[in-house]
Amino acid sequence: MIREFAPAKVNLFLHVGQKRADGYHELESLVVFASVGDELVLEEADALSLDLEGPFAAALKNEPGNLVLRAARRFGELAQVEPKVRITLAKNLPVASGIGGGSSDAAATLRGLSRLNRGRTNLQALWDIAPELGSDVPVSVLPGCWLMSGRGERFSNVNDFPTLDALLVNSGAPVFTAEVYAALGERTGTGSAKRPSRVTRMAEVVDYLRSTANDLEQPARSLCPVIGEQLALLEGSGALLARMSGSGATCFGLYPDGVSTQMAAEKIAREHPNWWLAPTRLNFGRRWEIQ
Numbered sequence: 513m514i515r516e517f518a519p520a521k522v523n524l525f526l527h528v529g530q531k532r533a534d535g536y537h538e539l540e541s542l543v544v545f546a547s548v549g550d551e552l553v554l555e556e557a558d559a560l561s562l563d564l565e566g567p568f569a570a571a572l573k574n575e576p577g578n579l580v581l582r583a584a585r586r587f588g589e590l591a592q593v594e595p596k597v598r599i600t601l602a603k604n605l606p607v608a609s610g611i612g613g614g615s616s617d618a619a620a621t622l623r624g625l626s627r628l629n630r631g632r633t634n635l636q637a638l639w640d641i642a643p644e645l646g647s648d649v650p651v652s653v654l655p656g657c658w659l660m661s662g663r664g665e666r667f668s669n670v671n672d673f674p675t676l677d678a679l680l681v682n683s684g685a686p687v688f689t690a691e692v693y694a695a696l697g698e699r700t701g702t703g704s705a706k707r708p709s710r711v712t713r714m715a716e717v718v719d720y721l722r723s724t725a726n727d728l729e730q731p732a733r734s735l736c737p738v739i740g741e742q743l744a745l746l747e748g749s750g751a752l753l754a755r756m757s758g759s760g761a762t763c764f765g766l767y768p769d770g771v772s773t774q775m776a777a778e779k780i781a782r783e784h785p786n787w788w789l790a791p792t793r794l795n796f797g798r799r800w801e802i803q
């Protein structure tokens with residue numbers, strides 16, 4: 513039996529460039545992973561199967577072409593083995609919410625299957641099949657701090673970026689990625705983002721991030737106005753910076769420490785007891801490796 517942790521992904525910034533011939537947009541993004549995430553258990557079995565549990569399992573049951581099963585089948589083709597494995601996915605992250613849960617699940621499936629089939633694949637092979645599963649899957653194969661570009665298929669490691677205390681907020685309102693891209697207007701574009709260098713203290717992180725943006729925030733807010741309310745509540749609860757992740761609707765706030773993060777979560781929960789609120793740590797090491 514193998515366990516894999518599938519951490520939430522947060523785009524600390526996301527700059528969107530031109531639409532390419534393949535229909536995808538050029539991106540530049542600083543990506544980190546959180547200490548909150550989905551959990552997968554892989555067990556050898558007679559055939560490939562997927563069981564869903566956890567708070568967001570029901571939302572996933574309605575999604576066609578589950579990424580975990582697609583990843584497992586693609587792995588089987590690559591390694592030339594039938595993936596006879598029972599996968600149990602504890603879906604702790606809200607679905608289709610800009611924090612890459614499905615992508616992280618797919619990447620965790622690839623990692624878990626490669627551990628079950630030692631010697632049949634390597635990371636490079638996993639990275640080769642990752643982009644076809646989704647734009648966020650390549651960076652999720654090895655969760656870390658990545659400066660990502662292209663459609664998401666190019667990325668380079670940022671190894672001295674600090675750990676951050678953050679609160680993730682999602683009201684439950686759905687946002688559809690393709691619609692957000694279609695509503696894009698003004699944007700920063702690609703080519704201008706600087707690699708973070710000597711960005712270690714919180715004030716430096718905030719300064720650095722203020723010189724960037726999430727270009728999808730405006731179009732997502734116009735489609736889903738509650739995003740504006742999420743951001744205002746984060747700012748009103750002491751966040752040093754509040755921004756949307758990915759194509760939304762999840763937003764994150766950065767706080768000076770864990771206590772102020774927890775207090776902000778409690779404050780927002782009093783007003784919105786049904787919202788998903790996750791006080792977490794971003795870029796905090798390699799929890800996904802812990803078995």
Ligand code: C5P
Binds near residue numbers: 538664693
């Ligand atoms: O790759 P993923 O499944 O995350 O993309 C969902 C949709 O978002 C795509 O079909 C496309 O419309 C849009 N997209 C884009 N440019 C990207 C990533 C996604 O236009 N770089």
